[in-house]
Amino acid sequence: MSEKxxxxxxxxxxxxxxxxxxxxxxxxxxxxxxxVEVFSWWTGGGEAAGLEAMIEVFxxxxxxxxxxxxxxxxxxxxxxxxxxxxxxxxxxAPDSWQGHAGQELIGTYVATDQLEPLNFLxxxxxxxxxxxxxxxxxxxxxxxxxxxxxxxxxANVLWYNPAILEANGIAVPTSxxxxxxxxxxxxxxxxxxxxxxxEQWTALHLFExxxxxxxxxxxxxxxxxxxxxxxxxxxxxxxxHFEKILxxxxxxxASLSWQDAAQLVVEGDAAFNVMGDWAxxxxxxxxKEPVTDYGWAAVPGSxxxxxxxxxxxxxxxxxxxxDAAIAWLTVAGxxxxxxxxxxxxxSIPARNDADRSLYGVYLQSAMDDWASDxxxxxxxxxxxxxxxxxxxxxxxxxxxxxNGNLAAFQQALVAACTSSGPCQ
Amino acid sequence: xxxxKDRLISIALVAPSIIAILIFVYGFILWSVRxxxxxxxxxLPNYTWNGxxxxxxxxxxxxxxxxxxxxxxxxxxxVSGSLLLGLxxxxxxxxxxxxxxxxxxxxxxxxxxxxxxxxxxWRWLMNPAMGSRMSxxxxxxxxxxxxxxxxxxxxxxxWGIAFIAIPAIWQMSxxxxxxxxxxxxxxxxxLREAARVDGATELQVYRRIILPMLRPVTLSxxxxxxxxxxxxxxxxxxxxxxQVALDVxxxxxxxxxxxxxxxxxxxxxxxxxxxxxAALVIPYLHYSLQSEAEV
Numbered sequence: 001m002s003e004k005x006x007x008x009x010x011x012x013x014x015x016x017x018x019x020x021x022x023x024x025x026x027x028x029x030x031x032x033x034x035x036v037e038v039f040s041w042w043t044g045g046g047e048a049a050g051l052e053a054m055i056e057v058f059x060x061x062x063x064x065x066x067x068x069x070x071x072x073x074x075x076x077x078x079x080x081x082x083x084x085x086x087x088x089x090x091x092x093a094p095d096s097w098q099g100h101a102g103q104e105l106i107g108t109y110v111a112t113d114q115l116e117p118l119n120f121l122x123x124x125x126x127x128x129x130x131x132x133x134x135x136x137x138x139x140x141x142x143x144x145x146x147x148x149x150x151x152x153x154x155a156n157v158l159w160y161n162p163a164i165l166e167a168n169g170i171a172v173p174t175s176x177x178x179x180x181x182x183x184x185x186x187x188x189x190x191x192x193x194x195x196x197x198x199e200q201w202t203a204l205h206l207f208e209x210x211x212x213x214x215x216x217x218x219x220x221x222x223x224x225x226x227x228x229x230x231x232x233x234x235x236x237x238x239x240x241h242f243e244k245i246l247x248x249x250x251x252x253x254a255s256l257s258w259q260d261a262a263q264l265v266v267e268g269d270a271a272f273n274v275m276g277d278w279a280x281x282x283x284x285x286x287x288k289e290p291v292t293d294y295g296w297a298a299v300p301g302s303x304x305x306x307x308x309x310x311x312x313x314x315x316x317x318x319x320x321x322x323d324a325a326i327a328w329l330t331v332a333g334x335x336x337x338x339x340x341x342x343x344x345x346x347s348i349p350a351r352n353d354a355d356r357s358l359y360g361v362y363l364q365s366a367m368d369d370w371a372s373d374x375x376x377x378x379x380x381x382x383x384x385x386x387x388x389x390x391x392x393x394x395x396x397x398x399x400x401x402x403n404g405n406l407a408a409f410q411q412a413l414v415a416a417c418t419s420s421g422p423c424q
Numbered sequence: 425x426x427x428x429k430d431r432l433i434s435i436a437l438v439a440p441s442i443i444a445i446l447i448f449v450y451g452f453i454l455w456s457v458r459x460x461x462x463x464x465x466x467x468l469p470n471y472t473w474n475g476x477x478x479x480x481x482x483x484x485x486x487x488x489x490x491x492x493x494x495x496x497x498x499x500x501x502x503v504s505g506s507l508l509l510g511l512x513x514x515x516x517x518x519x520x521x522x523x524x525x526x527x528x529x530x531x532x533x534x535x536x537x538x539x540x541x542x543x544x545x546w547r548w549l550m551n552p553a554m555g556s557r558m559s560x561x562x563x564x565x566x567x568x569x570x571x572x573x574x575x576x577x578x579x580x581x582x583w584g585i586a587f588i589a590i591p592a593i594w595q596m597s598x599x600x601x602x603x604x605x606x607x608x609x610x611x612x613x614x615l616r617e618a619a620r621v622d623g624a625t626e627l628q629v630y631r632r633i634i635l636p637m638l639r640p641v642t643l644s645x646x647x648x649x650x651x652x653x654x655x656x657x658x659x660x661x662x663x664x665x666x667q668v669a670l671d672v673x674x675x676x677x678x679x680x681x682x683x684x685x686x687x688x689x690x691x692x693x694x695x696x697x698x699x700x701x702a703a704l705v706i707p708y709l710h711y712s713l714q715s716e717a718e719v
Contacts, residue, residue, distance in 0.1 A: 089467070254584075254669065387685055391683045
């Protein structure tokens with residue numbers, strides 16, 4: 001070997017070695033009897049810290065079970081769900097995994113028979129007594145409960161800038177009409193953006209809250225279970241309300257994330273923003289004070305209704321470590337587990353017997369509402385529609401935002417319910 | 425005998441990669457074709473025969489129509505923009521100016537960056553906010569008194585996709601420049617001299633001699649840019665996220681498959697993408713193999 005070729009040969013050798021090492025690394029997941037593999041997309045921020053806190057509770061209560069944290073990062077779970085789908089298709093299910101409570105789980109995993117019902121655990125642990133009655137049907141299918149909700153977020157929250165409202169002599173609106181009048185006043189007073197809006201999914205979020213506010217909880221539940229017609233006049237009215245609301249939004253919505261849009265309110269660039277209550281955690285991160293820097297109310301017209309979403313954990317059918325998985329779910333549904341997770345994550349527990357002193361001003365008010373309000377589910381965050389249906393609605397909304405054709409939007413919604421929802 | 429042994433060894437050496445390509449490329453293409461002809465919707469495979477329904481539905485799908493339109497606009501602007509700018513840069517560098525190597529590297533560097541990075545940077549530059557929240561290029565224009573240039577960039581109704589071509593051109597025109605530069609260097613100086621002696625102006629030299637001789641380079645560049653353009657995905661996601669207004673087939677395929685579990689429809693979009701890229705590349709391969717054989 002000539003001297004000139006030696007470096008190349010060494011480099012090649014290095015590459016081959018690296019390749020071999022990578023290959024060896026792949027098969028490293030050993031299964032021991034006493035472990036539980038829990039799959040989630042909680043890899044950063046308050047979510048990961050909350051999960052860690054809950055794992056700590058688990059380790060104290062079950063010191064002999066090893067907790068395997070199989071979290072996959074990226075895109076609010078988009079990447080994780082793709083990885084999970086691949087694993088389930090290959091018959092390599094984790095013991096328990098995270099999913100948005102409701103139809104997202106049911107339509108995807110119950111429909112394909114991947115989950116074991118958890119009614120026995122709810123009865124054994126007395127969870128039915130500490131969770132709202134209106135919640136249970138939303139996370140059940142044919143009378144079977146399939147997941148343990150760990151936290152609760154509220155979707156129908158209107159965030160507002162108290163200073164802007166005061167300066168313009170506006171009271172917090174409680175109906176859609178009052179809201180329109182308020183935003184007309186703001187526009188007339190030269191406020192550039194009465195309502196801050198972000199990229200397409202935040203428009204879907206706004207859309208679901210307007211549907212709820214306009215239809216009321218019964219008809220709102222009806223469009224998801226098939227008893228209210230998507231083609232009906234009341235849905236048309238709701239769509240017209242949505243159309244009107246969009247006229248108060250910022251022109252650069254498509255280029256803003258939900259954080260950007262929410263920030264406009266606390267920075268005084270916009271008066272209102274509709275976003276789930278994770279926005280509150282973001283406002284705190286920005287160093288803003290509740291009540292003085294930002295206020296909150298139910299989206300006008302939806303007072304007394306709690307539009308929820310929830311992260312929950314499931315039990316895999318034929319879980320490799322079933323007992324350990326049940327131990328994990330017991331912790332996830334326990335008061336101690338939920339009180340460890342939620343203050344860190346910035347959400348409220350699904351149970352209504354939590355220790356209130358652990359939570360801030362906003363979360364305490366949300367806990368009061370959770371205990372007393374009618375509970376309905378969120379669309380954007382997976383409670384009321386399965387993923388296929390939701391993605392068809394999202395496409396219909398995207399087309400509407402693009403072409404402004406309201407009649408075609410309603411037609412597409414009717415078609416989506418027929419092709420992927422209960423309107424067969 | 426030695427020849428035969430050599431041949432056996434060489435076949436043995438390439439066999440693993442041939443087998444791997446057969447399985448992981450062609451095998452999966454066939455599998456995708458099969459999925460695209462099925463009713464598979466949901467988590468688990470369902471190979472119920474569905475004929476061409478998925479394809480027919482796509483051509484009645486308003487979102488897919490937007491995808492086709494967006495891809496067409498993007499491809500035309502991106503390919504022509506990169507070719508023109510690349511040719512211009514190559515011509516300038518070919519004038520034998522000082523520090524050519526430095527400028528060549530500077531123009532070529534954007535290519536070394538991933539589309540995600542390009543996308544994030546241009547997302548900041550092309551900030552469409554107006555009024556008091558103006559930033560990025562709009563703020564620069566406004567500070568220079570060029571307010572009329574401030575615009576909504578990729579959020580422009582109906583034509584937003586055209587602005588996505590700007591970062592794409594920024595990234596790829598340096599590469600086209602390198603292709604053209606090597607093409608220019610391959611043209612013998614005598615040809616230009618001869619033309620000049622015959623009384624041709626510099627412009628005529630370029631129009632009649634140099635551009636025609638660069639035609640093979642132009643063709644290669646068009647093919648390379650064209651297939652990148654048809655498959656564009658990460659750049660749009662980085663600049664604009666998921667929104668139907670700036671949708672292209674690759675994004676639709678990803679969203680409908682992994683967010684909506686429409687595996688049949690997703691596979692159909694994938695196959696249509698493959699066909700469109702193949703329609704571009706195969707004639708080119710045929711042409712270049714033929715011309716190699718002639719040489």
